[in-house]
Amino acid sequence: QVAFASNMEHPSAGQQVKDTEKPLENRISLQVNNELLAHVLERIEQQTPFVFVYSNDEIKAAQKVSLNVKDKKLAEVLEMILSPLDIRFEMINNKIILRQGGETATYTGVEDVTVNGRVVNNKGEGIPNINVRLQGSSIGTITNDQGFFTLKIPAGQSNGTLVCSSVGYIPSEVGIAGRTNITIMLTADSKDLGEVVVTAYGSQQKKQVTAAINTISSKDLQGRPVTNMFQALQGQAPNLILQQNTAEPGATLTMNIRGVGSLTGNTPLIIIDGVQAGTTGLQNLNPYDVESISVLKDAASSAIYGSQAANGVVYITTKRGTKDGKPGVQYNAMYGWQTPTTLPRNVEAWEYMTLKDEALVNSGKTPQYSPEDIAYWQKRGSEPAMLHEMLRKTTPQQSHNLSLTGGGKNSSYLISLGYLDQGNMLQNKYVNQDFYYKRYNARTNLSVDVSKYVKVNANIAYTKSYYRTQQPDIGFLMRDAMRTPRIYPVKDSLGNYVVPALSSGNVIAALDLGGYNMREEDNLLGGIDVTINPVKHLSFNFNASGNYKINDNISRVNKYSYAPYYTTANPPIYNQLSESSYKDRNTNVYATAEYENTFGEHYVKAQVGARSDATNEFYGLRASRYGTTNLDDQYAIGGGYIPKPDGSYDYSSIGTYNDITNPNLYALNSLFGRVNYVYNDKYMAEFTWRYDGSSKLAPGHRWQFFPAFSLGWRVTDEKFMEDLKRYGNVKLRYSWGQVGNSNIGGYNYLARVTLNPNKYAFNNSPSQGADFSAYNETLQWEISTMSNYGVDVDLLNNKISASFDYFNKNTTGIYLFQVVPGTAGTGSSLQNVGKVQNKGWELSVSYRAKTGGFNHTLTANLSDNLNKVIRYGEQSIQGSDFTYIIKEGFPIASYYGYKSNGLYQNLDDIKNAPAVPFAYNQQVMPGDVRYIDRNKDGKIDANDRYVFGNPFPRYTFGFTYAVNWKNFDFSMFWQGVGKRSQFLRGDIVEAFHNNEDHAFVQHLDRWTPTNPEATYPRLTIGTADANNFAYSDYWLFDTKYLRLKNLQFGYTLPHDILSAIKVQSVRVYFTSQNLLTITPKRFRQLGVDPEFTQYDDKLSNANYNPIAGRNYPNASTFSFGLDLKF
């Protein structure tokens, strides 16, 4: 029997193959120059126990070959000689049988076909112990130490499919397509402990990693109908937290790692293939290009990035070609529909009238609608809700991606093109405008081994994005649509847009007629990386990269009217066309030197580097034209006047105004280094340092040294643990480190004078005014010190792997625009104040199992983090739409206000109640919110306030279950937040807010004498709402949620069909994003998506829209996808 064929009966993984069973392992040396093949074969026969058997008719033994090998394995040598000649070899006992490859088919009719192959990793190295199986049969084998395998397959199956799988690798299916020699590349599954992890300025074996790093592989992102990488990352790694300010097409999300420690931004450093890319780079990245993502969380892993990495690092590696790889073409397409996840629901017309009258009467005012009006509308039914008419129910979205990969002997390439077209829900059936987000991606990644000593990687990515949106701000549109009671149709019977009584217009008319905004963004991101290995163990790395961005904005405001309707609406009365252009350029250069060597059991690596980053930000051109007559896009028609920079208008000339402002220039220069030491693969230590100088800080406070170290111990590799070793591995980790942050605007250390040419006017002429900024001449680094305790476990041969981390991060000298008493009469300056602690933990677990034909994968992550102000000095209370407090012992920006205690039910309740001086007429009424008189002084005032919550998500989790069976695959990904509350205000909460005309379904459950258990207080309107809408926890909502983030169901076409059409693989699938969401009832009723937050990454109250439910809705997406490989 054939030596390898013996494995066919024992295809189980992990079986040890003894040396005697690996004859191709025989090592030979050979030096031949242009010799006849026959002679070469003879010389091999002399060095081995084998004889070659071949037909002279078939094998042209007179071919000449050259070769120079020393102590190489026979199999490799044979490959080297025979492969170029297209000769296949097969071993039977001590004979090696040669056949001409191209004519294999002539034998298939009479006997089995032998397929030789090798399974390699993405570096071209053979992988042992990979299970190789002919799909749909019991024929299989495993690869040897060098990754080679030989498989005999029935002649009729020579167009079948080989399935390669092993724990730790992503299974791969390869069509045989008649070939008898196949190289199969397997990608390491990043969940595995054996993989290589991308770290700062390098990579590391995962088993040697001592810092807190999570990895996400392209597989985790596959088939997700996301429009940008932010969405793709949600829930993928513990304590990588993403929330949204808005969901408008093309919008980014806010991201933080391990919570919020800084008030000047908590966005991690984003690096794509070594290029500092920023959130723009991440937004513009084609998700299909992503190979893997490392999330560097603790100071030890990120400290070498110094000041940019105070908030952790998201390091993205894009796909590359393989050297000596056959050109591969891949096409992916997805087409689907978006629909709002949830929307506020206006009550029926007659209900609105009833509620409005009730609110007016409760507020001592005259009812607006007669019982006859109400009865009429109850009978007639309601108009469709304006909001639901404004937002399309099915909005298309599609993406296409085409990539070409391959490589020659010394080089590899990837070329990819991507296209995304996300429709805008506002482009409803009435709207004759195109609103969309479109993105075109092009990327080329090249790797060239210039010589044995010099390797060059070059990546360049170009993105062109188009954000074409409506003219009015989304917040106003949502607000006005929400405020429209359902007694108004969109258009009247003559086709004119109807204007609701209190509205400033018709939102749909504003969309249809009001013009558009167009933002075109060009983003070029690229870098060149040169590695030189002059001598063994020593390497030098030079990297230069840049991120260049141009924004071109066009704003077109169209004049329109609501005639014949008379209205208080204020449609634009001029046509207006404005353009502006903004440029932003970042360049980074760095150089490192690295020494790496192994001395017996001692492994040592040392690295030093220097780096310089520069930022230029400046406006290029701004121009604007107004006119009462039509303007075309080239400014060709129309008179008008030009706004001048001081805000006044130049009526005399027709033209454009150029505004070239000076750039803001920033610089950051750094020196850094790292030493790694590993003893016996068991004890690991790493020390890193960085010395940073930032131009944004005050002279004398610019340079700062940031050290970090980490330790690791593979406990189960100890002798005394031998008994446990067979169950799995345990590694303990500890790290400590400091990182700095200077992520602030420039020049805060300088007393600056801002001149405004139009501050005041004398004799109707502008008068220049000067304002003096507050400043801080000792502005220095904000420094975070983080300790991390971690344990990694893998059990049952990697079937189960788990990691647990606990961290404690203390940030001192936090940048804060201090709250200044009005008495000081000055603005606030940026200060280094206080100390904030972030403590938390993270758990991630993955499990793989096989039951029958089903392959199951379960992965889960769960994390918690909470910050606490440790030292601050005096508390600071701020906010306008709600108040929040920064106070020692509480999370930053905790909600602050009264605590409610139900509703007053009757006059007796009120008689015994504390006075409420701010209530309407200083008198609360039954059905009003009752506040706790904290200091029991008989009145409700500022002294009765409590800290009553905070907006930080806690117990964030993600959970994925994937299973495949035969050609079917299924996966679902759940994600959510276990504890979170949010303070909501304005229209979404208050019926008839600010005298407006809206009421939602949740307001039906209002307090009345017959509904004492109501969730909403008695209805009021105008200033009569003063008591109920004071800042209190009554309007704090529990916004925890569980969301089916992604559901996928796929089918891979069988290979017998594929071979007929010369396609390597075809997968069709259905995928859905945000299919199902579970939230507490009181919040769910509001129709607000739970992922929204009002905070930006600086914890400043960036956006009022989320608080008032005025966001462009989040989308549920239903898509069909196609993956093709040629």
Place this chain on the structure above:
Amino acid sequence: CRKLDQPITREYTDAAYWRTNDDALAALSSCYENMSNDGYFFGDEALSDNAYVSGDGFNAVSKIANGAYDPSNGRVTAEWGYRYTCIRKCNVVVLNIDKVPGMDSTLKHRILAEARFIRAYSYFQLVNWYGNVPFYTDLITIDAAKTIGRTDKAQILDFIQSELTDIRSSLPVNNYTGTAGGYAEKDKGRITRGAAIALSARVHLFKSEWQGAVDDCEKLIGNTTNGTYGLMGNYSDIFTTANEYNNEVILDLQYGGGRTFSSQRSFLPQTVALLRSVLVPTQDLVDDYVMLNGKGIAESGSGYDENDPYKNRDPRFEATILHDKSTITDFDGKVQTILTQPGSNPSTNSIDDQGASPTGYYFYKYYDRTASNYNSSLNLIMIRYADVLLMYAEAKNELGQLDAAIWNQTIRALRVRAKFTDAGATEFPGGTKEVLQTIVRRERRAELAFEGIRPFDIRRWKIADVVLNKPVRGIKVTSGAFTKDPNGYIIVENRIFSNPKHYLWPVPTFEHDQNANLGQNDLW
């Protein structure tokens, strides 16, 4: 590798400032800009019985007007910070002007006087609203601002008074010829000597220092050494862009040259300015305009007809307020008739409409038809000569010295200018001090309605707890289901004013939270 010392290119640094006269003038312009604004100017009227704001407009002044406020109120909080911001700007000028090399002494003292006036004005507003407040004239540090206590109101008023006296001689008069002692044409709108004297009179009046007020007024009445002032020929002409800088104006907020305001959109009928009308006159104000015969509508023999209520009224009423069947020439030049009664057709301006005036009246004074896109560049007059005449009449009466001569110099002059002809209105009525006090106060209300004066008058006269402790009323209606008073006038909203608590605003919570030394006003 880029250097860490990156040049600042967009702004000046403080170190490079205070080199030229223009540097000092630019710092001063910032003080002017912070002296007041259209929001306070117009919105404050709703803190009196003259006007009502529906909804949360003008920083929710309605919540103050109807007593539904506490120290966290947004308007109360904003005013405090706004005034101290201005005070700091003035202090910056006062403390830095000596740095400017070679500045002409006259100019230096003028700039100093302008800044000191604006600082005094800001403190005056502060003490009127809050009573005792922190007082300083240096560049207070933030830390010091967290510990500073409040200074007695009387002490601050003394400071204001002495400042206003001190700076007079450094301030040019309003001749705008550029001759010695006068401003140049380009300086129209700056603080004049007349403004310092008039504000001083107002401070005396607010302190019930009648003789002091008289003395100051006499420096401006029939005396041209401190500026040349008089009454415009036509009352409504005062408030037009064509007549800016007329000789009735003593101090005005400057708009123009690209600086505009949009408040008129909130008080004009929605058919004119295409925005909801939220700042509207009250029936109470309307009722206080006398008849052409000089009698109040409730007086016997007034000839007032409740069914034709706008007939034979003080002509200033028509120049100030739009009522049912008033006409207005809109921005497009079209003459609109305003119909406010329920059931009107069209109903757009009637009280049935959600966006129309809830009282059935609109303000007309300060309507600027020349506004581009509704944004007006009309100056807002803070002190005018008519005010000086009225202050003079009031002070003289309090001293028991209001006789026919003073009457003719003051109220008669105003009434004649307003086109009263009936002797009952123009001739000195005689009577007790109390009778004359009613007439003087009513005159002041009618003449200066919608000019930001009334909210302070009702507080210094201590009548706010009467006039603000009752419902806001609108027009009398005969049809429709409205909440009405027994006489058939619409009740818009109830108001509460607690005496004495509401005579002062509280120290804002925002300030109190940061500085426990501020204490709190009584009953708050």
